[in-house]
Amino acid sequence: MMKALVYLGPGSMELREVDKPAGDVVVHVLGSGLCGTDLKTYLKGHHMFTPPTVLGHECYGRVESATAASGFAAGDLVAIAPYLECGTCPTCLKGYGELCASKSFISGGCFAEYLSADAAYAKRGFFRIPRAATAFALVEPLACVLNGIGKLRLDGGRKALIVGGGPMGSLFGAVFEERGVPFAFVETNPGRAAILAGWGWKVLAPEAVPEKDYDQIVLTVNSADLVPRYLGAAADGGNLLVFSGLSRQDRSTIDPYDVHYREVSMTGSYGYARSHFVESLALITAQGARLERLVTHRLPLSRGVEAMGLLQRGEAMKIVLEP
Numbered sequence: 001m002m003k004a005l006v007y008l009g010p011g012s013m014e015l016r017e018v019d020k021p022a023g024d025v026v027v028h029v030l031g032s033g034l035c036g037t038d039l040k041t042y043l044k045g046h047h048m049f050t051p052p053t054v055l056g057h058e059c060y061g062r063v064e065s066a067t068a069a070s071g072f073a074a075g076d077l078v079a080i081a082p083y084l085e086c087g088t089c090p091t092c093l094k095g096y097g098e099l100c101a102s103k104s105f106i107s108g109g110c111f112a113e114y115l116s117a118d119a120a121y122a123k124r125g126f127f128r129i130p131r132a133a134t135a136f137a138l139v140e141p142l143a144c145v146l147n148g149i150g151k152l153r154l155d156g157g158r159k160a161l162i163v164g165g166g167p168m169g170s171l172f173g174a175v176f177e178e179r180g181v182p183f184a185f186v187e188t189n190p191g192r193a194a195i196l197a198g199w200g201w202k203v204l205a206p207e208a209v210p211e212k213d214y215d216q217i218v219l220t221v222n223s224a225d226l227v228p229r230y231l232g233a234a235a236d237g238g239n240l241l242v243f244s245g246l247s248r249q250d251r252s253t254i255d256p257y258d259v260h261y262r263e264v265s266m267t268g269s270y271g272y273a274r275s276h277f278v279e280s281l282a283l284i285t286a287q288g289a290r291l292e293r294l295v296t297h298r299l300p301l302s303r304g305v306e307a308m309g310l311l312q313r314g315e316a317m318k319i320v321l322e323p
C-alpha cells in the first residue's frame, strides 16, 4: 500500500491508502509540482480526469525497482514525462508532437508515493537526472513554456509582455531573462506582483501597459476577453501567444485591422513535445539553482488541499508536494 492524494470530485481531495503500483519500473516520487490544471480540476472538474483519481503530472523521483530490459536500475534518479507523442503519425512527422492524437500517458498521478511504467514507456519517458533537486519538478511546465517560446520571434531587440505572473508566467520570465529579452509582467494579484517585483522583475498594472509597445505578448490568463485587448496592444509586426487554456465555449471578437494593417499575428501553444522535454531538462540541469527560486513552497502530500488554496489565492508561485 502507499499514500496518495485522491481527487474525489470538484472541491474534494483526500490523503488515502491505495494499492502501490506494480510495473517494470517503480519510482518513489520525491517531488511533484502543483499545476494550474490540477487546480482547475480540483475546483471545477476536468473532462480528462474522472474521479476517483490521483492528479499531478510534474514529478521526479528515485527508481525503487526496475527490470533489466527497462535500462534503469534501483537508485537511479529520474524526471518523468507524463505523456509521450507516438512519433509516427502525420502530425508528429510534421513536428507537432504536442498535438499528437495517439499519445501514451503515464498510468497514475504524481500526488502519490509511487508511480510505475512499463519498460517501453520508461525508455522514452523517464530521463536520468544528476541530482535530487526540487527544480526537476519544473521540467514539464518549463517544457510547455519552451514550446510557447518556440512560437515567438525574439530577435532584433523585440520586447515581451507576460500577461499573468503565476507559475507559468514566471517561467516565461526566467527564460526571457536567460535569453536577454527585455520583458515585463501584467499582474493584478498584489501577492504575486510583490513576489515578481522581489525577483527584480518589472510589473505593470493593466491600465499602465503602453499601447503598441510590446512586440511579443504572452497570454497566460484564462480570459477570452484579453485576446482582443492584447492583440490590439501589441506593437506593429507583433505577435500574441495564447498560452492559457481557454474553454470550448469561449468567444472573442478581434479587430482584423490589427492583423492586416499592423501585421500583428496570433499563435497558440499547447503542452509539450518530447523534444521540448529534453530541452527543458538540459536547461534545468544547467541552471537549476536559478530556476529553483520559482518554487516558493515545499509541502508534504498531507497538506495538498491547503496547497490548492495557496495557489488559488495567488499566495504562492510553484508549489512542490513532497511525498
Ligand SMILES: [Zn+2]
Pocket (backbone or CB within 6 Å): 035, 036, 037, 057, 058, 140, 141
Ligand atoms: Zn502542468
Ligand SMILES: [Zn+2]
Pocket (backbone or CB within 6 Å): 085, 086, 087, 088, 089, 090, 091, 092, 097, 100, 101, 102, 103
Ligand atoms: Zn503522433
